[in-house]
Amino acid sequence: MVIRKKSYARAGLIGNPSDGYFGKTISFIIRNFQAEVVLYETPELRIEPNSRDHSVFNDISHLARDVTQFGYYGGIRLLKATVKVFHDYCARNGVELHKRNFTLRYESNVPPQVGMAGSSAIICACMRALMEFYNVSVPQHLQPNLVLSVENDELGIPAGLQDRVIQVFEGAVFMDFNRGHVEEYGHGIYEVIDPALLPPLYVAYTKKLSEGTEVFHNDIRSRWNRGEREVVSAMYHWAGLAERVKEMLLAGRGQEIGPLLNENFDLRRRLYKISKGNIDMVEAARSVGASAKFTGSGGAIVGTYDDDAMFGRLKEELQPMGVEVIKPMITAETDGQA
Numbered sequence: 001m002v003i004r005k006k007s008y009a010r011a012g013l014i015g016n017p018s019d020g021y022f023g024k025t026i027s028f029i030i031r032n033f034q035a036e037v038v039l040y041e042t043p044e045l046r047i048e049p050n051s052r053d054h055s056v057f058n059d060i061s062h063l064a065r066d067v068t069q070f071g072y073y074g075g076i077r078l079l080k081a082t083v084k085v086f087h088d089y090c091a092r093n094g095v096e097l098h099k100r101n102f103t104l105r106y107e108s109n110v111p112p113q114v115g116m117a118g119s120s121a122i123i124c125a126c127m128r129a130l131m132e133f134y135n136v137s138v139p140q141h142l143q144p145n146l147v148l149s150v151e152n153d154e155l156g157i158p159a160g161l162q163d164r165v166i167q168v169f170e171g172a173v174f175m176d177f178n179r180g181h182v183e184e185y186g187h188g189i190y191e192v193i194d195p196a197l198l199p200p201l202y203v204a205y206t207k208k209l210s211e212g213t214e215v216f217h218n219d220i221r222s223r224w225n226r227g228e229r230e231v232v233s234a235m236y237h238w239a240g241l242a243e244r245v246k247e248m249l250l251a252g253r254g255q256e257i258g259p260l261l262n263e264n265f266d267l268r269r270r271l272y273k274i275s276k277g278n279i280d281m282v283e284a285a286r287s288v289g290a291s292a293k294f295t296g297s298g299g300a301i302v303g304t305y306d307d308d309a310m311f312g313r314l315k316e317e318l319q320p321m322g323v324e325v326i327k328p329m330i331t332a333e334t335d336g337q338a
Contacts, residue, residue, distance in 0.1 A: 002040045003132050007124035009033035009116035010166045011203055011295035011302045011328065014257070014264055015242030021224055022179040023239035026246060027166035028195065030203060031329040035108035035121035037079070039129040041100055047079050048105040069112055075122050079104050081154035082126040085146055090136060097134050104129070114205045115296020117163035123147045124167045141187050143168045158221070161188060163296075171195050172330060174246045193246065195330040199254035202311060204285065204318050204325045205300035208277065219272065234267055258291030258304040265293035274298070281323055288313040302328075 008029045015025030053074035057063040083104075090097055104126065110118035124147050131138060138146065144164035151157040165188070166173050172195045177188040223231040241264055245257050265282060268274070278298050285292035289310055291303040305311050315325045 001133075002038065003129045004036060004038050005125045005128035005132070006034045006036045007121040007128070007167050008035075008170065009110045009118065009121060010163055011116065011300070012162060013172075013198075013201075013302060014245045014261060014293075015238045016162060016264075016294075016296065021235045022177050022182060023235050024174070024176050024242040024246075025162050025238075026172065026174050026193070026242050027162055028172040028198065028201075028328065028330050029166055029170045030116065031332065032203075032326055033110040033116065033118075035106060035110055035118065035125050037104060037106045037122065037125040037129045039102050039104050039133055041133075042103040043101060045101040046103040047076055047083075048103060050075050050106055050108075075106055075108070075119075077155060078119055078122045078150065079106060079126050081150045082123050082147075083130065085150045085154060086127060086130045086134075086136075089138070089146055090134070095134075095136055097136075100133075102133060111205050111300070114299030115294060116205070116300055117167065117296065119157070120147055120151065120159070120163045120167055123150045124164065140168060141190060145187055165190055172198060174242065191246075193249060197249040197252070197254055198330070199257060199304045200306070200311070201302060201328055202285075202290065202305055202314055202325055203295060203300060203302050203328050204281065204314070204323050205295075206277075206281070206321070206323045208299075208322060230271065234271055237267060238264060255304070261291040261293045261303055262286070268294070281318065281321065284317045284321060284323075285314060288317055290314055 008031045010027050010029055013026045013028055015023060052070040053076050057066065087097070106122055106125070108118055108122055110116050110121050112118050127143065127147060130136070144161050147164040147168070148159060148161055151159045161177065162175060165175055169190060169192060172193040174191040174193055175188050176191070181189055220231060224235065241260050245260055248254065248257055269279070275298070278294070281301055282292040285301060285303055290305040292301045293303065294300065295302045305314060311327070318325050
């Protein structure tokens, strides 16, 4: 028996990063990029390394580039931590697991360090493989919490629920992290949105400009915890933008959401320093009439465009900057990659 499970990259369309601050947000899946975990039964439990887990390098520059791109630990720790979290969840809930062993291996082409949630994609795919191997059903609304606990609790990686929710539910999802609901039930209120309601969207990314999620979220979190008025006000404002975009989409007015995406980024820009390269990428996209904001923590942007002619101008403007531009595939039936 060979089990293959995939999980996809994602983009925060509006409202981010308010998912970790009792706010509201909308995200969608990007099926152009995926992490795949393969699980098959073997006599011993084994986790096989990927190319990003190697420790042999051509020279010192190769090592430095590898660490910059993939960090110090690669993906092995993600799989090990996922297996442990799955085991502990089953133990807490009285689920007895069979004694057969397995081998895990993974592949991922999610661009690293550009806010597309590559690490959680590996974890989510692994969790799906484990659930099938052991025939364990975890309620869908709880699966993002398990994925998050792998990073937060086991590995000490700062993260929020937003990425894990969209990677579990896929498609497009509006998330309301109402404080009362989260504190009582441990998860948000998740509303699936028909991707057909979305306007034409592009995603553009580069590996050169990544800012690092940990640095960004730590700074915002400390300012939030201090009750800094500007940050608290911004979180409420971002949540309000997410609510407005949801209402516009449901009303069939998706073509009108571009200015709200711009407003989302402009508020973020006022809060803290953003690298010149990231600002140049946003402004280049806007120069052809498209809207633009980060998909996550920098290095990739998402926005709306009017037609194929404008999409062509986007590519002409951004590709000389070393930026790739794609049409995201949000459902399995769409083939929007360009």
